[in-house]
Amino acid sequence: MTDASILTARRATLRARLAALGVDRGTVAFPGNGESPMNYRDNAYPFRQDSSFLYFFGLSRPDLAAAIELESGHSAVYGDEGDLDDIIWTGPLPSLASAAEAAGIGTVKPRAAFAPDLGKAGTAHWLPPYRADTLHELAAALGMAPDAVNSSASLPLVKAIVGMREIKDDAEVAELEKAVGITVAMHKAALAAAKPGMTEAAVAAIVTREAISGGGGLSFPVIATTRGAILHNHDHSRVLAEGGLFLLDAGAETVSGYAGDLTTTFPIGRRFDSRQREIYDIVLSAGEAGCAAAKPGRPFLEAHLAAARAIAVGLASLGIMRGDPDDAVAAGAHALFFPHGLGHQLGLDVHDMENLGERHVGYDGAGRSEQFGLSALRLGKALKPGMVHTVEPGIYFIPELIARWKSERKFETYIDYAAVDRYAGVGGVRNEVNRLVTAVGGRTLGPAFDKSAAAIEAARG
Amino acid sequence: MTDASILTARRATLRARLAALGVDRGTVAFPGNGESPMNYRDNAYPFRQDSSFLYFFGLSRPDLAAAIELESGHSAVYGDEGDLDDIIWTGPLPSLASAAEAAGIGTVKPRAAFAPDLGKAGTAHWLPPYRADTLHELAAALGMAPDAVNSSASLPLVKAIVGMREIKDDAEVAELEKAVGITVAMHKAALAAAKPGMTEAAVAAIVTREAISGGGGLSFPVIATTRGAILHNHDHSRVLAEGGLFLLDAGAETVSGYAGDLTTTFPIGRRFDSRQREIYDIVLSAGEAGCAAAKPGRPFLEAHLAAARAIAVGLASLGIMRGDPDDAVAAGAHALFFPHGLGHQLGLDVHDMENLGERHVGYDGAGRSEQFGLSALRLGKALKPGMVHTVEPGIYFIPELIARWKSERKFETYIDYAAVDRYAGVGGVRNEVNRLVTAVGGRTLGPAFDKSAAAIEAARG
Numbered sequence: 001m002t003d004a005s006i007l008t009a010r011r012a013t014l015r016a017r018l019a020a021l022g023v024d025r026g027t028v029a030f031p032g033n034g035e036s037p038m039n040y041r042d043n044a045y046p047f048r049q050d051s052s053f054l055y056f057f058g059l060s061r062p063d064l065a066a067a068i069e070l071e072s073g074h075s076a077v078y079g080d081e082g083d084l085d086d087i088i089w090t091g092p093l094p095s096l097a098s099a100a101e102a103a104g105i106g107t108v109k110p111r112a113a114f115a116p117d118l119g120k121a122g123t124a125h126w127l128p129p130y131r132a133d134t135l136h137e138l139a140a141a142l143g144m145a146p147d148a149v150n151s152s153a154s155l156p157l158v159k160a161i162v163g164m165r166e167i168k169d170d171a172e173v174a175e176l177e178k179a180v181g182i183t184v185a186m187h188k189a190a191l192a193a194a195k196p197g198m199t200e201a202a203v204a205a206i207v208t209r210e211a212i213s214g215g216g217g218l219s220f221p222v223i224a225t226t227r228g229a230i231l232h233n234h235d236h237s238r239v240l241a242e243g244g245l246f247l248l249d250a251g252a253e254t255v256s257g258y259a260g261d262l263t264t265t266f267p268i269g270r271r272f273d274s275r276q277r278e279i280y281d282i283v284l285s286a287g288e289a290g291c292a293a294a295k296p297g298r299p300f301l302e303a304h305l306a307a308a309r310a311i312a313v314g315l316a317s318l319g320i321m322r323g324d325p326d327d328a329v330a331a332g333a334h335a336l337f338f339p340h341g342l343g344h345q346l347g348l349d350v351h352d353m354e355n356l357g358e359r360h361v362g363y364d365g366a367g368r369s370e371q372f373g374l375s376a377l378r379l380g381k382a383l384k385p386g387m388v389h390t391v392e393p394g395i396y397f398i399p400e401l402i403a404r405w406k407s408e409r410k411f412e413t414y415i416d417y418a419a420v421d422r423y424a425g426v427g428g429v430r431n432e433v434n435r436l437v438t439a440v441g442g443r444t445l446g447p448a449f450d451k452s453a454a455a456i457e458a459a460r461g
Numbered sequence: 462m463t464d465a466s467i468l469t470a471r472r473a474t475l476r477a478r479l480a481a482l483g484v485d486r487g488t489v490a491f492p493g494n495g496e497s498p499m500n501y502r503d504n505a506y507p508f509r510q511d512s513s514f515l516y517f518f519g520l521s522r523p524d525l526a527a528a529i530e531l532e533s534g535h536s537a538v539y540g541d542e543g544d545l546d547d548i549i550w551t552g553p554l555p556s557l558a559s560a561a562e563a564a565g566i567g568t569v570k571p572r573a574a575f576a577p578d579l580g581k582a583g584t585a586h587w588l589p590p591y592r593a594d595t596l597h598e599l600a601a602a603l604g605m606a607p608d609a610v611n612s613s614a615s616l617p618l619v620k621a622i623v624g625m626r627e628i629k630d631d632a633e634v635a636e637l638e639k640a641v642g643i644t645v646a647m648h649k650a651a652l653a654a655a656k657p658g659m660t661e662a663a664v665a666a667i668v669t670r671e672a673i674s675g676g677g678g679l680s681f682p683v684i685a686t687t688r689g690a691i692l693h694n695h696d697h698s699r700v701l702a703e704g705g706l707f708l709l710d711a712g713a714e715t716v717s718g719y720a721g722d723l724t725t726t727f728p729i730g731r732r733f734d735s736r737q738r739e740i741y742d743i744v745l746s747a748g749e750a751g752c753a754a755a756k757p758g759r760p761f762l763e764a765h766l767a768a769a770r771a772i773a774v775g776l777a778s779l780g781i782m783r784g785d786p787d788d789a790v791a792a793g794a795h796a797l798f799f800p801h802g803l804g805h806q807l808g809l810d811v812h813d814m815e816n817l818g819e820r821h822v823g824y825d826g827a828g829r830s831e832q833f834g835l836s837a838l839r840l841g842k843a844l845k846p847g848m849v850h851t852v853e854p855g856i857y858f859i860p861e862l863i864a865r866w867k868s869e870r871k872f873e874t875y876i877d878y879a880a881v882d883r884y885a886g887v888g889g890v891r892n893e894v895n896r897l898v899t900a901v902g903g904r905t906l907g908p909a910f911d912k913s914a915a916a917i918e919a920a921r922g
Contacts, residue, residue, distance in 0.1 A: 036497050038509045039809070040816035041591045043681050045506040046695075048499045087861045088800060091691035130502045132593035136607070146597070205673035212666035215698065220504050230552035234507075237676065237716075255698075339549060348500070355501035400548045 001058040002256070004104035006171070010056050010164065011104075015073055017160035018125075024070055026123025028157060030056065031114070031134045032064040046217060051348035052127060052161055052356075054257050058103040061093075065114040066105070067121075076107035078114040115141035125154035127161070130355045158356045165353055166345060166361070167386035173436060173445075175258035176346065176388055180434050180446030182214035182252035183260030187449070190224070190248050191459040194240060196268055200224050201236035203248070211252040219259035219350040223249035228265060228428025229396040231340060242269045245276055245427055251350060259350040261390055263432035264451065270460050272453055276426050279395050280453055282314030283429045286393035290342050294383060294391060294435060294442050301380040304342035307393040308334045308373075312414075315395070320419045333414035335373025336405055337397070343390035344378040346434055351378060352388075387437040388445070394430030397423060462519040463717070465565035467632065471517050471625065472565075476534055478621035479586075485531055487584025489618060491517065492575070492595045493525040507678060512809035513588060513817075515718050516626055519564040522554075526575040527566070528582075537568035539575040576602035586615035588622070591816045623821045626814055627806060628847035634897060634906075636719035637807065637849055641895050641907030643675035643713035644721030648910070651685070651709050652920040655701060657729055661685050662697035664709070672713040680720035680811040684710035689726060689889025690857040692801060703730045706737055706888055712811060720811040722851055724893035725912065731921050733914055737887050740856050741914050743775030744890045747854035751803050755844060755852060755896060755903050762841040765803035768854040769795045769834075773875075776856070780880045794875035796834025797866055798858070804851035805839040807895055812839060813849075848898040849906070855891030858884060 018024065032053045035044035049060040057066045057077060064079040077100045082093060093099075100108045109117070118124050118141040128150050129135040139146045168176065186207045194203050204224040211218045225233045226240055228247030240246060246268050251261035265280065267273075272280055290307035294300060312325035312334045320337075321328060328334055345352035345361060353361040358368070362379040369375055379389060397420065404410075406417045434445045479485065493514045496505035510521040518527045518538060525540040538561045543554060554560075561569045570578070579585050579602040589611050590596040600607045629637065647668045655664050665685040672679045686694045687701055689708030701707060707729050712722035726741065728734075733741055751768035755761060773786035773795045781798075782789060789795055806813035806822060814822045819829070823840040830836055840850060858881065865871075867878045895906045 033500075036499075036506060037591050038497075038506070039494075039512050039591075040812065042815065043811060045497060045499070046682060051500050084861060084865065088859055089691070089693045091688065091694050091696070092861065130498045130500075132597060136593060136597050199674070199676065201676050202674045205670040208673055209666040209670035212669055212697075213660070213663045215660065215662050221507060227552065230550070232550045233552050235552070236673075350504060351501065354503065398549055400545060400553065404545065 001060070001102060002171070004102055007056065007058050008104035011068055011075055012073065013164060014056065014160055015068065015070060017163060018070065018156055021156040021160060023125065023154070023156045026070055026125060027118065027121035028068040028070065029118050029124055029126045029138070030066040031129070031137060032059070032066065033062065033131060034133055035062045036131070049257070051257065051353070052165070054348055055165055057105065059099055060257070061099075063111055065111065067114070067117065074107065075105045076109055077103070077105050078109050078111045080111050118142065125157045127157060127356060128153040158360050162353055162356055162360045165347060167384060168347060168388050168436070169386070172258065172347065173388070175254055175256055176260070176434070176436075177445055179219070179252050179254045179258045179260035180262070181260075182211060182216075182254070183250070183262045184446050184449050185214075186210040186250055186252060187248060187262055187264045188459070191264065191266055191456070194246055194266070194268065196240050196242040198240050199236065200226060200238050200240070203240070203246070204236050207248065207250045211250075214252050215255045216253045216257075219251040219253040219261060223247065226268070228430065229398045230428070231396070240268045243273070244268045245429065247428055247430060249430065249432065257348050259346055259348070260446070261346055261350050261432065261434060263392055263394075263430045265429045265431060266456050266460060271457050275423055276429070277453055278318055279423065279426050279429050282311060283393055283395050283431050284451060284453075285314060286310040287391055287431050287433065290391040290393055291433070291435060291442060291444070294389065294437065296383050296385050296437050296439065296441075299380060299382045300343065300389065301377065303391070304374070304377050304380070305329060307342050307391070308338060311338050311393065311395060318419065318423070319416055320423060321414055322416055323414045328411075328414040331411060331414065332371045332373050333411035335371070336401060336411070336415060337395045338393060339373050339376060339396070339398070339401070340394065341377030341379065343392055346388045346390055354378075383437045385437050385439045388434065389437070390432055390434055392430055392432035394428060396428040397426055399424065462521070462563060463632070465563055468517060468519050469565035472529055472536055473534065474625060475517065475621055476529065476531060478624060479531065479617055482617040482621060484586065484615070484617045487531055487586060488579065488582035489529040489531065490579050490585050490587045490599070491527040492587075492590070492598060493520070493527065494523065494592060495594055496523045497592070510718065512718065512814070513622055513626070515809055518566065520560055521718070522560070524572055526572065528575070528578065535568065536566045537570055538564070538566050539570050539572045541572050579603065586618045588618060588817060589614040619817045619821050623814055623817055626808060627822070628845060629808060629849050629897070630847070633719065633808065634849070636715055636717055637721070637895070637897075638906055640680070640713050640715045640719045640721035641723070642721075643672060643677075643715070644711070644723045645907050645910045646675075647671040647711055647713060648709060648723055648725045649920070652725065652727055652917070655707055655727070655729065657701050657703040659701050660697065661687060661699050661701070664701070664707070665697050668709065668711045672711075675713050675715070677714045677716045677718075680712040680714040680722060684708065687729070689891065690859045691889070692857070701729045704734070705729045706890065708889055708891060710891065710893065718809050720807055720809070721907070722807055722811050722893065722895060724853055724855075724891045725917075726890045726892060727917050727921055732918050736884055737890070738914055739779055740884065740887050740890050743772060744854055744856050744892050745912060745914075746775060747771040748852055748892050748894065751852040751854055752894070752896060752903060752905070755850065755898065757844050757846050757898050757900065757902075760841060760843050761804065761850065762838065764852070765835070765838050765841070766790060768803050768852070769799060772799050772854065772856060779884070780877055781884060782875055783877055784875045789872075789875040792872060792875065793832045793834050794872035796832075797862060797872070797876060798856045799854060800834050800837060800857070800859070800862070801855065802835075802838030802840065804853055807849045807851055815839075844898045846898050846900045849895065850898070851893055851895055853891055853893035855889060857889040858887055860885065
């Protein structure tokens with residue numbers, strides 16, 4: 001668990017930031033997560049504490065809540081101690097009182113007191129809930145309709161927390177290095193083991209094994225697919241066939257909750273074929289362009305556009321795109337091949353703070369562009385030292401999307417659909433790294449992992 | 462997916478059984494499961510459909526609901542077709558209309574129509590919800606307080622479904638054989654790979670890999686522990702040390718949702734020490750006694766008591782217990798060592814139908830005994846051919862429980878606490894098999910898996 005001194009300082013900073021935003025009265029409510037039932041109440045998914053709860057209170061056990069009184073700065077945690085029955089079933093745990101003390105919290109109250117205390121608070125502040133049990137507990141405690149709980153969530157609280165959590169301190173960077181380290185091991189295990197004839201599930205299994213061996217688990221459901229052109233493909237029923245590409249997008253979560261998130265694309269056989277290799281190299285160059293442009297003080301949108309430009313230039317060299325690459329990118333023609341964003345923040349969540357609302361996490365209060373492609377960019381705002389984000393360009397040949405654009409004769413100035421058809425068999429290629437914004441630029445987190453086509457082919461040999 | 466003919470027949474049988482229970486009007490509502498958010502809405506745990514929904518409608522995709530009109534017997538499924546955006550992110554899926562047709566359901570309505578249709582139904586019947594989103598959707602649709610949704614769930618519906626799901630047909634037995642087969646592979650992989658110096662997490666990882674390679678996943682969170690005396694221990698942070706025992710309780714779920722559930726206990730080194738071996742052999746004998754007594758027409762409570770008696774007799778042979786074993790078991794003295802039940806039903810849920818309420822799943826409407834030990838027996842009622850259940854006796858030396866009983870001088874007639882202390886280092890031993898009740902007795906599901914101490918030691922060699 002994070003040290004009491006760090007947790008206490010974070011809570012004090014939150015109070016100061018809220019005061020600076022004009023919020024200095026009332027109670028900030030943090031309902032922790034409960035168990036999440038799978039197919040009956042007591043068969044629960046692996047417990048995951050809410051990330052803001054972890055960040056401010058450190059305690060990772062189900063059925064807690066916490067509150068900060070803004071006038072006094074006093075913190076309390078709400079939860080119940082186990083009895084002998086719990087000890088038989090789950091073993092002796094440190095008492096909640098001692099765990100709370102280790103988190104710098106002096107007051108422990110019964111869990112059932114949380115809702116009444118919240119109801120009594122003159123003013124309450126809360127984050128938008130993302131779990132149904134939390135939503136309805138808050139609704140009942142606050143005497144509100146569930147929809148109103150979301151629409152009345154505290155904007156200053158969101159802003160204050162985003163401003164804190166998006167700048168990672170040294171201990172957090174060390175945890176993220178660890179997460180990316182386990183994630184690299186996951187990807188290297190897949191590179192070493194994937195063979196024609198295996199199922200996608202068998203590769204997902206190898207990758208999952210590495211994540212769990214790391215002591216934590218997966219930071220998000222594994223994408224392990226022979227059909228990389230499907231962006232979030234969690235079906236793992238296909239068999240790996242010689243000649244195709246394999247796309248792995250998977251990450252580990254450390255015991256303390258920090259996430260890694262890498263994507264690797266590799267040939268199912270030993271070598272890329274020539275078209276696969278051409279597309280692969282363009283994706284690598286787009287990643288380099290994106291990393292070079294991701295600098296403190298500059299909007300991440302620029303990095304996205306730099307990667308998009310590299311894709312347009314690269315595809316033009318193959319005859320797939322044409323015309324002025326800047327015009328093509330401005331028009332959004334490249335998004336046929338790169339329909340998603342270049343990256344997102346990374347931290348206690350793999351899409352860090354996504355539950356706080358992308359408007360603030362990704363755009364400082366502004367909205368996303370509505371242009372196809374840019375509309376999927378989760379992060380657009382200016383970077384600051386200490387931010388951690390992904391860079392993950394891709395090129396995909398998505399049959400349904402190509403068919404629609406072709407039938408609409410869309411962007412024919414920039415796209416040669418006959419050439420597109422010649423590359424359709426490549427499917428999808430994505431490459432992803434995790435980056436820390438430094439004072440002068442950025443650096444890639446985790447151990448060295450050479451993604452050059454030659455290194456990938458050597459790893460597959 | 463299960464064949465349309467089977468699904469259609471099941472829905473017709475349900476209607477007939479309800480009619481036999483006097484329920485022949487109104488709508489039976491089956492809200493399917495949605496995605497279950499982990500740390501933000503779009504980072505969801507692996508999707509798991511509700512088991513009764515699977516049993517009657519076969520469709521395993523999120524955000525569906527279904528209904529059966531009892532007057533007409535007409536079934537409808539509620540859900541929404543994907544658009545091009547969904548295709549880009551998740552790939553082309555069969556349309557909901559065609560999937561519903563494959564499940565023998567002619568009517569597909571928008572998901573949003575479920576609640577209004579339910580509100581309009583003269584009478585509605587539903588199962589007790591176990592997920593918060595389902596509970597609150599039903600509460601809103603029915604115009605009820607959430608607590609009332611649970612207390613007003615339909616008892617005839619519970620009884621009718623328990624009566625159907627607890628008798629497995631041939632196709633279900635084949636799926637369960639498959640689940641147990643993958644589960645045996647999980648346990649054999651752990652037996653082959655676990656070594657002193659590894660973490661519990663590394664063993665859990667190996668076991669999880671086998672489950673995922675099978676195409677489905679885990680049927681419940683893995684118990685992989687050096688502290689077997691903690692019954693549901695999901696902490697995996699300890700390191701395996703020579704001389705101790707390792708307890709693995711883990712199972713696979715097939716793609717179609719059927720569960721395996723086995724427990725194996727083995728030495729972390731190559732051989733059991735003499736005390737471990739003595740306890741291990743008693744647990745095996747208790748399992749044999751339990752299996753022999755689990756017969757059609759006989760209450761499973763008898764099998765539980767037969768296993769308890771074998772434990773009392775065995776522990777008496779070591780001087781740990783004493784006095785008449787039948788009296789000791791009747792008094793509940795053995796429950797210091799065997800504080801849980803002998804088994805539970807197994808099917809689409811690892812504790813099959815636990816969400817329908819144990820009173821009916823395990824006891825034909827009667828309640829559990831309140832005696833410590835028996836109070837944890839999930840299944841007490843008479844067995845019928847086609848039922849599938851576990852047999853999982855164990856002997857544990859639980860320090861906190863021993864300390865309490867010793868201080869209370871509890872059951873000193875039957876327990877020699879000085880001898881107990883000599884065996885405390887054994888920790889916990891459990892052995893579990895999955896059984897099908899046949900016309901004449903029962904048989905163990907899955908491939909051969911010799912659990913004799915000699916075979917286990919050979920596997921560890």
